[in-house]
Amino acid sequence: MYDIEELYQEIIIDHSRNPRNFGKLDTANKTAEGYNPLCGDQITLYIELKDKLINKIKFSGSGCAISKASASLMTEAINQKTESEAIIIFNNFRQMITKTTDEDYDSDILGDLEILKGVSAFPARIKCATLAWHALKSILDNNNQEISTE
Ligand code: ZN
DSSP states (O other), rough: OOOOHHHHHHHHHHHHSSOBBBBBOTTTTTEEEEEETTTTEEEEEEEEEEEEEEEEEEEEEOOOHHHHHHHHHHHHHHTOHHHHHHHHHHHHHHHHHHHSSOOOOOOHGGGGGGGGGGEEEEEEHHHHHHHHHHHHHHHHHHHHHHHHHH
């Protein structure tokens, strides 16, 4: 018998213990810091942006299992995606976790990220799960600003 909840739990633990794309990225041309004072999670996100493509992405920092697993899964999901694709994934992820509107998210777009769906039932952990994503959003927003003001 396979319990889907347990499977999800195992994947989250695996990503938190062996985070993918973990470490500093020397070729990064965009970085962002994120800090979640409620839990003490800290993250630095590194992105090598080539034209509009997220060519490489890594993260470093320390935090709880949820924050690390979410950052690890995020780097896998948005690596080699364009900025506009990454924003669509961000919006769907945020919708799944925070349920701020009645609109539903798209499971096909989220893929493995849907593993983190259970976090939405624990308001105290939502900031852990979205920390890396807000760092990503600040990078993408700043980049857009630069483009529009120059
Ligand atoms: Zn946390």
